[in-house]
Amino acid sequence: MDIKSYLKDKQGLVDAFFKTYFSRQQHPPVLQEAMLYSLFAGGKRIRPILALAAYETCGGNPRDIVPYASTLELIHTYSLIHDDLPAMDNDDLRRGKPTNHKIYGEAIAILAGDALLTEAFSILSDATLSSKVSVAHLMGALREIALASGLDGMVAGQVQDMLSENREPDGETLQFIHSHKTGALLRASVRIGPILYGSSQTSLDALTAYGDNIGLAFQVIDDILDIEGDTEEMGKTAGSDEKINKMTYPRLYGLKRSKEIARNLVADAKAALSVFSSEADSLREIADYLLTRRN
Amino acid sequence: MDIKSYLKDKQGLVDAFFKTYFSRQQHPPVLQEAMLYSLFAGGKRIRPILALAAYETCGGNPRDIVPYASTLELIHTYSLIHDDLPAMDNDDLRRGKPTNHKIYGEAIAILAGDALLTEAFSILSDATLSSKVSVAHLMGALREIALASGLDGMVAGQVQDMLSENREPDGETLQFIHSHKTGALLRASVRIGPILYGSSQTSLDALTAYGDNIGLAFQVIDDILDIEGDTEEMGKTAGSDEKINKMTYPRLYGLKRSKEIARNLVADAKAALSVFSSEADSLREIADYLLTRRN
Numbered sequence: 380m381d382i383k384s385y386l387k388d389k390q391g392l393v394d395a396f397f398k399t400y401f402s403r404q405q406h407p408p409v410l411q412e413a414m415l416y417s418l419f420a421g422g423k424r425i426r427p428i429l430a431l432a433a434y435e436t437c438g439g440n441p442r443d444i445v446p447y448a449s450t451l452e453l454i455h456t457y458s459l460i461h462d463d464l465p466a467m468d469n470d471d472l473r474r475g476k477p478t479n480h481k482i483y484g485e486a487i488a489i490l491a492g493d494a495l496l497t498e499a500f501s502i503l504s505d506a507t508l509s510s511k512v513s514v515a516h517l518m519g520a521l522r523e524i525a526l527a528s529g530l531d532g533m534v535a536g537q538v539q540d541m542l543s544e545n546r547e548p549d550g551e552t553l554q555f556i557h558s559h560k561t562g563a564l565l566r567a568s569v570r571i572g573p574i575l576y577g578s579s580q581t582s583l584d585a586l587t588a589y590g591d592n593i594g595l596a597f598q599v600i601d602d603i604l605d606i607e608g609d610t611e612e613m614g615k616t617a618g619s620d621e622k623i624n625k626m627t628y629p630r631l632y633g634l635k636r637s638k639e640i641a642r643n644l645v646a647d648a649k650a651a652l653s654v655f656s657s658e659a660d661s662l663r664e665i666a667d668y669l670l671t672r673r674n
Numbered sequence: 675m676d677i678k679s680y681l682k683d684k685q686g687l688v689d690a691f692f693k694t695y696f697s698r699q700q701h702p703p704v705l706q707e708a709m710l711y712s713l714f715a716g717g718k719r720i721r722p723i724l725a726l727a728a729y730e731t732c733g734g735n736p737r738d739i740v741p742y743a744s745t746l747e748l749i750h751t752y753s754l755i756h757d758d759l760p761a762m763d764n765d766d767l768r769r770g771k772p773t774n775h776k777i778y779g780e781a782i783a784i785l786a787g788d789a790l791l792t793e794a795f796s797i798l799s800d801a802t803l804s805s806k807v808s809v810a811h812l813m814g815a816l817r818e819i820a821l822a823s824g825l826d827g828m829v830a831g832q833v834q835d836m837l838s839e840n841r842e843p844d845g846e847t848l849q850f851i852h853s854h855k856t857g858a859l860l861r862a863s864v865r866i867g868p869i870l871y872g873s874s875q876t877s878l879d880a881l882t883a884y885g886d887n888i889g890l891a892f893q894v895i896d897d898i899l900d901i902e903g904d905t906e907e908m909g910k911t912a913g914s915d916e917k918i919n920k921m922t923y924p925r926l927y928g929l930k931r932s933k934e935i936a937r938n939l940v941a942d943a944k945a946a947l948s949v950f951s952s953e954a955d956s957l958r959e960i961a962d963y964l965l966t967r968r969n
Contacts, residue, residue: 405825406850410833414825461788466780485761486836489784490829493756493791497824500795504817514810521816522799529792530700530709534785538705541781555701 382664389431390424392445393452400446400502413483413491414498417456421474425669426451426568429593432661433572433586436652443511444575447520450499451568454528457495458564460488462537499524512575520571527567536560545624548631556626561601562594569593569662581654588651589662596644597669602627603637608673645670677959684726685719687737688744695741695797708778708786709793712751716769720964721746721863724888727956728867728881731947738806739870742815745794746863749823752790753859755783757832794819807870815866822862831855840919843926851921856896857889864888864957876949883946884957891939892964897922898932903968940965 397418405411430448431441441448463470463478464485470478480488503521506514526532536559543552569590573583606629628637648666652659692713700706725743726736736743758765758773759780765773775783798816801809821827831854838847864885868878901924923932943961947954 406830407834407837409837410825410830461784464781464784466784486759487833489756489759489761490833493787494825494829496788496791497820497829501817501820501824504813504820506813514813518799518801518809518813522796525792525796525799529796530705530789534789534792535701535705538782538785539702542702542704 380660380664382661382668385661385664386423386428386668389428389441392431392442393424393427393449394419396445396449397452400449409483409487410491410494413479413487414495416482417460417473417479417491418452418495420476422452422456424452425597426455426564429565429568429590429662429665430571432665433569433590434576435572436586436655436659436662437573437576437578437582438658439511439572439576443509444572446502446505446508447512447517447571447575448568450502450524451564451571453495453499453502454524454533455564457492457499458528458533458537460492460495464488467537467541496528513577516575516577519574523567523570523574524564527563532559532563532567533561536563540625543626546626548626550631553626553628553631557595557598557628558591561598562591565594565597566590585651585654586662589648589666592644592648592651593666593669596641596648596666599628599637599641599644600669600672602629603634603641604673606634641670675955675959677956677963680956680959681718681723681963684723684736687726687740688719688722688747689714691740691744692747695744704778704782705786705789708774708782709790711777712755712768712774712786713747713790715771717747717751719747720892721750721859724860724863724885724957724960725866727960728864728885729871730867731881731950731954731957732868732871732873732877733953734806734867734871738804739867741797741800741803742807742812742866742870743863745797745819746859746866748790748794748797749819749828750859752787752794753823753828753832755787755790759783762832762836791823808872811870811872814869818862818865818869819859822858827854827858827862828856831858835920838921841921843921845926848921848923848926852890852893852923853886856893857886860889860892861885880946880949881957884943884961887939887943887946888961888964891936891943891961894923894932894936894939895964895967897924898929898936899968901929936965 401411401415427448430451431444434444435441459473460479462468463473464480471481472478479491500521502508503517503524506517536556539552540556540560543556566587569586573586628640632640645666649663652662696706696710722743725746726739729739730736754768755774757763758768759775766776767773774786778786795816797803798812798819801812831851834847835851835855838851861882864881868881923935927935940961944958947957
């Protein structure tokens with residue numbers, strides 16, 4: 380299996396959906412422009428791809444859930460736009476481009492984020508977008524994503540992240556931040572595969588364990604890249620975590636130990652897939668791929 | 675029928691739901707505090723009450739949909755928090771209290787809004803919260819609310835409202851702003867009643883017409899109150915629309931004609947209820963009540 384072409388193919392499905400879905404003319408046009416600016420700023424569509432691969436692992440055809448999987452990218456994009464705001468992380472650069480508020484101003488950036496979040500739920504509540512998914516399963520996936528995104532998930536992680544700047548790092552807080560800020564949505568990305576398919580509890584449990592490990596590994600690797608990557612490769616300012624004294628794995632455990640932790644998490648993620656045979660190969664390759672990514 | 679005690683009773687149901695639902699300890703606590711600060715800042719729960727009254731009009735017991743109706747207030751509250759931000763309307767006072775960002779800072783205010791919006795969809799996707807509503811009807815109501823809140827509804831209205839400050843008022847733009855910024859969610863509030871109940875198309879159409887008229891009337895009256903009300907009674911700074919040259923009905927049509935428009939809209943809303951007999955009395959009284967409100 381060629382993981383690069385697998386990822387490119389699935390990314391193409393997601394991008395094609397966005398192009399069609401957002402092609403109708405909106406009013407006022409600046410809102411649509413601002414949403415599309417960040418949505419097409421070079422995101423790798425990791426979250427939708429995880430959902431598509433997990434659905435495939437359960438026996439489904441990924442093409443049947445492209446709209447629903449794509450909503451994960453809408454939510455991820457909204458969170459980046461809001462995180463970059465002057466009142467939050469105050470970032471000027473994201474994926475090598477000026478951040479949303481640098482182009483459209485703060486007000487439109489806030490509203491574009493709000494619209495992206497809301498649009499995710501509009502899509503997730505449109506049962507006509509797939510003939511293969513029952514309304515009950517779709518509702519289950521929507522709830523999974525909502526819970527991972529809000530008060531008990533991503534938003535809680537972002538709040539704790541901000542509160543922890545310039546504070547002494549401790550393992551418990553760091554674990555809370557990562558499992559909520561990025562881990563929760565990555566976990567949900569994997570879980571909506573079996574939920575939309577209506578898989579057995581055994582499959583759901585195995586994929587949940589995979590998602591938990593991948594979710595944490597992803598963030599540990601992000602922390603490492605913030606130190607080791609260069610600004611050009613990453614498309615965001617290297618060393619920006621250190622600048623504002625973010626609580627990170629390398630800061631708490633050092634670089635060498637952090638890399639070991641990431642490797643172990645990826646190994647655990649793959650071990651969780653032992654209930655599947657070759658149908659989970661894409662998820663196995665994605666896990667390995669995350670370990671070698673440079674941006 | 676005593677409309678004041680009707681409203682107070684329904685408001686009590688909504689407040690009791692919020693108190694129970696948000697009673698579990700959240701982490702980090704400041705996020706929960708900020709959400710509850712705005713949620714209990716004196717909102718009249720008009721949107722949930724419209725949903726409860728519409729459900730009752732269709733033959734249901736309002737108590738069966740309190741959690742779902744309450745989500746309208748979560749979304750309304752999120753929109754107020756974001757609208758008040760310095761980058762948007764930059765308001766210091768809301769319902770007689772300092773605005774959210776004045777107390778908690780901009781970052782937490784943005785995130786509290788994000789969390790309130792997301793939590794609405796968590797609640798709307800929890801089919802266990804009512805034994806009387808089918809999953810398909812619940813999904814329909816969720817979709818109704820999502821569409822009214824986002825890119826084609828409330829957010830679009832807020833963007834156009836900002837773009838129109840200090841511009842010459844015109845009827846078409848004003849109609850767009852009002853029907854999207856406040857009208858869409860008020861319309862959805864009324865419509866989720868028949869949608870959750872699974873009513874006939876005739877009932878849905880009648881209630882939609884009521885909702886459209888009530889939605890627009892509500893905003894015209896708001897515009898009038900911004901000029902005629904006093905700051906103390908309204909709990910927000912009187913004349914604030916004029917200060918930033920907002921596009922309003924009185925600015926375009928004058929006060930006298932605006933009051934006439936509001937009265938006509940309320941009359942049209944009540945006329946739309948002619949397919950119902952006494953079961954729609956609460957909606958009729960609510961329409962009259964809106965015309966006489968002072969804040």
